[in-house]
Amino acid sequence: MTQSLSLAKTFTKSELGDAIRLARVRQGLSWAKIAESIGKDPVWTVAALLGQHPLSAGDAATVVSLLGLDDGAVAVLQMMPYRGSDGTIAKDPTIYRFHEALAVYGPAIKELIHEEFGDGIMSAINFQLSVQRRPHPEGDRVVVTFDGKFLDYAWKHSAPHAQEAAK
Structure with missing residues (x-):
């Protein structure tokens, strides 16, 4: 029913x-x-x-x-959403653990991404996320995978004054 x-x-x-x-x-x-x-x-x-x-x-x-x-x-x-949160740190324990993990490991993740890919970021738009359970003798594990396209910072250097001077 x-x-x-x-x-x-x-x-x-x-x-x-x-x-x-x-x-x-x-x-x-x-x-x-x-x-x-x-x-x-x-x-x-x-x-x-x-x-x-x-x-x-x-x-x-x-x-x-x-x-x-x-x-x-x-x-x-x-309707198109206002994405993200209201800027406050979530109090829900499950969500807060992600905040806590990124507070601890975020700088290391950033360094490793930059070492592997160069200067850029992981896209959260061209992005997939998966959540899986993995059996473990000490208790099942939560496996969360962030799979985002790497976006390099493309610094465009235009030199309008240099072009003018060359004339």
């Missing part, structure tokens, strides 16, 4: 994300099943449904129908 979650008021993407989390549990659906329904990667799908990416009209309609949400959610899911 599909339970409908009404959007009597206009939801923000963040509020709709909370409604989606509730509807997913009510419907007994996994994030992977929702991602499969729209043919997208599970990590990308979860981020999108929590407000970090826009969905196409078709994908939004599929998700809304699957979760039993009010049709008004289709438009909200298509």
Whole structure:
């Protein structure tokens, strides 16, 4: 039985994300099943449904129908997001561990990227992320892989004054 979650008021993407989390549990659906329904990667799908990416009209309609949400959610899911956080450090322990790990290992990661690739950054736009479980005798391990295109800093040096002087 599909339970409908009404959007009597206009939801923000963040509020709709909370409604989606509730509807997913009510419907007994996994994030992977929702991602499969729209043919997208599970990590990308979860981020999108929590407000970090826009969905196409078709994908939004599929998700809304699957979760039993009010049709008004289709438009909200298509809205361009304000990506990232509000600038505060997350208090949720799972999210905070990433902040903590990057605070400790971020400078080392930066140095190793620069040593291997040169002066540049890892793209968070041309990017994939995966989360996997790896069995371990001391307790299962969480394996998170960031897979981003390397973007080199292309310093363009134009010398308009030098060109003028050569004339």
